[in-house]
Amino acid sequence: xxTEQVIDHISGWLKxxxxxxxxxxxxxxxxxxxxxxxxSTLCARTGLPTLCVEMPIHQATSxxxxxxxxxxxxxxxxxxxDLEVVKLTDVFDRFVAALPAHKHTTGQELALAxxxxxxxxxxxxxxxxxxxxxxxxxxxxxxxFGVGFFTKYGDGGVDLSPxxxxxxTEVYAVARGLGIxxxxxxxxxxxxxxxxxxxxxxQIGASYPELEWAMDxxxxxxxxxxxxxxxRQRKVLEIYDxxxxxxxxxxxxxxVCIIPxxxxx
Numbered sequence: 001x002x003t004e005q006v007i008d009h010i011s012g013w014l015k016x017x018x019x020x021x022x023x024x025x026x027x028x029x030x031x032x033x034x035x036x037x038x039x040s041t042l043c044a045r046t047g048l049p050t051l052c053v054e055m056p057i058h059q060a061t062s063x064x065x066x067x068x069x070x071x072x073x074x075x076x077x078x079x080x081x082d083l084e085v086v087k088l089t090d091v092f093d094r095f096v097a098a099l100p101a102h103k104h105t106t107g108q109e110l111a112l113a114x115x116x117x118x119x120x121x122x123x124x125x126x127x128x129x130x131x132x133x134x135x136x137x138x139x140x141x142x143x144x145f146g147v148g149f150f151t152k153y154g155d156g157g158v159d160l161s162p163x164x165x166x167x168x169t170e171v172y173a174v175a176r177g178l179g180i181x182x183x184x185x186x187x188x189x190x191x192x193x194x195x196x197x198x199x200x201x202x203q204i205g206a207s208y209p210e211l212e213w214a215m216d217x218x219x220x221x222x223x224x225x226x227x228x229x230x231x232r233q234r235k236v237l238e239i240y241d242x243x244x245x246x247x248x249x250x251x252x253x254x255x256v257c258i259i260p261x262x263x264x265x
Contacts, residue, residue: 001170003177007042010162010174015046017160018134025049025080025133027124029155031192032066034184035138035163038171040070041178042162043136044078051127054085055120057092058195066183073181086123092116113193117154125157134159141167142208146215147240148247149191149204156250167215168208204243206236214240 018025026043030036030052043050052071056064075081096112124135137158143149144164150156163171168189175185188199189208201207206214214237217224224237 001173003173006166006170007045007174007177010042011045014043014136014160014162015048018046018048021134023132023134025051025131026136027051027053027128027131027133028136029053029055029120029124029138030067030071031138032063032070032184033138033187033189033192034168034171034175034180035140035143035189036067037070037180037184038175038178039136039138039163040081041074041180042174044074044081047080049080049082049131049133050078051082051084051131051133053124053127054083055088055123056085057088057116057119059192060195060197062187062197063190063192066181066187069181069183084127088116088119088123092119095119113191114151114154116193117151117191118157121154121157128159137161137164139164140171141165142211142215145251146211147204147243148250149200149243150250151193152250155191167212169212204239206239210236211240218244 014026025048026046028036028040028043028050030040031054040050040052052074054064054067054071071081071083075083092115095115121135127133128135135158137144137155137160139150139155139158139161140163144156144161163174166174172185188197188201190197190199191203204211210232213233217237218240224234229237
C-alpha cells in the first residue's frame, strides 16, 4: 500500500466532502484505540475544525490515558483541533436504573454495552449540531463489512466513514505513517464497551489478520472444500461466516416495504 498517498487521499476526500456539503468540520469520538486515533488525525489534517470528544463510561484507566495522550499529541501539531470531555458514567447508570425489571436476562450484558455506544452517538451528534459539523466514523473494513463488529445506531451511526475501506492491518500502516503515539500502536484493539480491558479478539474469537484472511477468501469465491486448510483456519472461517450472517442486517441498507401499485387502488 502506498501509505503516504493513501493518507493524502483520505484527508482530501474528507475535506472535499465536508465543503461540498456546506459543513464546517468534523466531530470524532476518541476512545484510545487505533481506529479513532487514525480517523481523528486524518480529519485534523484537512485543516478544518475538528472536535475530539472523549466520553468515558466506566472506562478502564488505560483507555482513558491513551485517549488523553493521543489528543494532546494531536493538538500539539494541529491548532484546528478542540477537545470536549463528557463524563457519561452517571448518565448511563441512571438510564440502567430507569429500566424495568424483567425475567429475561439473556443478552442483557450485550444490550447494555450497545447502549453505551448509542449514548455516545447521541453526544457526538449534539456537538455536530452545535458546530454544523459531520460525525466521522471510526469503523474499519473488517468491522463494517466483514463481521459487523459495531453497534447499529451507535458507532455505526455516522455521517461518513473515512477508513471503512482499510483493513485493520492497513489502518496500522496508516497509523505508522501518521506517527500515532506508541501506547495506542501497542495496545490490543478493544471496543471499550465493557468497563474492562477485554479485547476485540477476546470477544470475536479470532484476530484481525485472521479475519482479513477469511474475508479475502470469501471475496475471491474460493471453495474451502478444495483447499488444504488447518484446523485453526477452518475455525476462523466458521467464526467469520457465522458473524457475517448474523450481522448482515447491520451491513445492508434498511429494508423498505414497497407497496405494490395494485394495492394503492
